[in-house]
Amino acid sequence: MAQIQRQNWVQEKMDLLKDEFVRDDVVDGWFLMSSFRPIFFIIVAYLLFILKLGPKIMEKRKPLRIKKLLIAYDLFQVFFNGWIVWLVLTGVWYFFMSKLADLLDTVRAQYP
Numbered sequence: 001m002a003q004i005q006r007q008n009w010v011q012e013k014m015d016l017l018k019d020e021f022v023r024d025d026v027v028d029g030w031f032l033m034s035s036f037r038p039i040f041f042i043i044v045a046y047l048l049f050i051l052k053l054g055p056k057i058m059e060k061r062k063p064l065r066i067k068k069l070l071i072a073y074d075l076f077q078v079f080f081n082g083w084i085v086w087l088v089l090t091g092v093w094y095f096f097m098s099k100l101a102d103l104l105d106t107v108r109a110q111y112p
Contacts, residue, residue: 032038 027033032042
């Protein structure tokens, strides 16, 4: 009896989930979008590789010696991101200066 009630409960929850998900006919035809199964199996395969197969393959291999390459990469990232921050900050400064000029123009128009 408890097994039947548990199955009914699970079925009720599954029906509730199906009602909550809204299907979109536009994206149902897209690659990997018609069902949850392809993405689920991709995630399972990824986790199996990362947690089981990958460590087994790499257990007898020596680590790569790429310390200098990693240092160069990190320096590149620091300078590149610093340059992006500089661009954003100068853009924000120009934006606020244009708003200040707009405010002064508005004030001057109200009090000629």
